[in-house]
Amino acid sequence: MNRKAELGNQLMIIPFVFLLIIIGGGLFAGSAIYFGKPLNTQQTDATLLNYKLTKCIKQQPFDWQAGQDILDKEIYKKCQLDESVIKENFLILIKIDDEIKYTWRGDETKCALSDITNENYPKCATSDFIKKLDGSEAKITLITGSYQKSKKELT
Numbered sequence: 001m002n003r004k005a006e007l008g009n010q011l012m013i014i015p016f017v018f019l020l021i022i023i024g025g026g027l028f029a030g031s032a033i034y035f036g037k038p039l040n041t042q043q044t045d046a047t048l049l050n051y052k053l054t055k056c057i058k059q060q061p062f063d064w065q066a067g068q069d070i071l072d073k074e075i076y077k078k079c080q081l082d083e084s085v086i087k088e089n090f091l092i093l094i095k096i097d098d099e100i101k102y103t104w105r106g107d108e109t110k111c112a113l114s115d116i117t118n119e120n121y122p123k124c125a126t127s128d129f130i131k132k133l134d135g136s137e138a139k140i141t142l143i144t145g146s147y148q149k150s151k152k153e154l155t
Helices: 006-011 013-035 042-059 068-078 083-089 108-116
Strands: 090-096 099-104 123-133 136-146
Touching: 006 013, 042 068, 042 090, 042 123, 042 136, 068 099, 083 090, 090 108, 108 123, 108 136
Parallel strands: none
Antiparallel strands: 090 099, 090 136, 123 136
């Protein structure tokens, strides 16, 4: 029997097993990502919206004495927000010197309840800043919250 050159055939099993492990791992990771539990991105969404609105309010002039409908359109236009997305998934509350000037879908109570009781309440982000309005400085409090849950997490 001639056993020369059989070592090459036996060594080819190592790359074959390596490829099987890579393919099997890819299939497992893909199915785990697809069927994984939901990842809660509410806090991140609320923080990003809060940042965008804070930056916009600091840079743009707004007519805070106008009605809710006029202020609503002005905020969406000047801050370049998608009205349908905000109205479906987010909460916005703007207070100037502790007086509510603009609100959409709720108040501070919903934000407080999300930390204590129910995960179906929005996760919120709050920011305070000073802006000059009508010749005097005013403290603006901005509270944003997110209701949406959209991502998957690797189990």
